[in-house]
Amino acid sequence: MLSRIPDGRAAYQVLFQDRCVEKVYEAVAPYDARFEQEVIYRSHLTAGAQFLMQEVSAAPNSETRIKILRKLPRGQALYRLIPISGRKHQLRVHMAALGIPIVNDSLYPCLQPQRPADDFSDPLQLLARTLVFVDPITGERRTFNSQQQLALATQPG
Numbered sequence: 334m335l336s337r338i339p340d341g342r343a344a345y346q347v348l349f350q351d352r353c354v355e356k357v358y359e360a361v362a363p364y365d366a367r368f369e370q371e372v373i374y375r376s377h378l379t380a381g382a383q384f385l386m387q388e389v390s391a392a393p394n395s396e397t398r399i400k401i402l403r404k405l406p407r408g409q410a411l412y413r414l415i416p417i418s419g420r421k422h423q424l425r426v427h428m429a430a431l432g433i434p435i436v437n438d439s440l441y442p443c444l445q446p447q448r449p450a451d452d453f454s455d456p457l458q459l460l461a462r463t464l465v466f467v468d469p470i471t472g473e474r475r476t477f478n479s480q481q482q483l484a485l486a487t488q489p490g
């Protein structure tokens with residue numbers, strides 16, 4: 334999110350720090366009937382090797398709501414992911430830990446060889462769909478919806 338008014342930028346940053354922004358994502362991953370009904374997945378995420386995150390046995394510090402929106406061809410589904418907490422790579426780690434890694438994820442469940450920087454042939458099938466928050470300057474409820482579509486999600490199920 335951007336602000337053209339320098340004096341207001343801190344107020345918007347605090348929204349994210351204080352978890353006052355509702356975020357909804359969509360992802361394409363292998364179909365798993367467990368997620369036909371919404372599931373809440375919790376785990377403890379911590380920094381792992383290099384820049385990756387890992388789950389460890391400790392009190393949960395991350396939480397994601399997961400639900401299938403619709404089935405797709407080739408044994409895949411379009412999922413709605415709502416992070417309740419905001420840990421680094423949280424959605425990617427949670428989906429991989431559940432055995433349904435996000436399609437074209439080059440980091441999770443295992444690190445893949447780095448591709449050339451200009452290779453966009455197989456993009457990660459994760460999309461920030463919606464942001465909702467109360468504007469700290471005007472007090473208005475603001476909703477921003479992406480008009481983008483995940484390539485694999487446009488195929489009929």
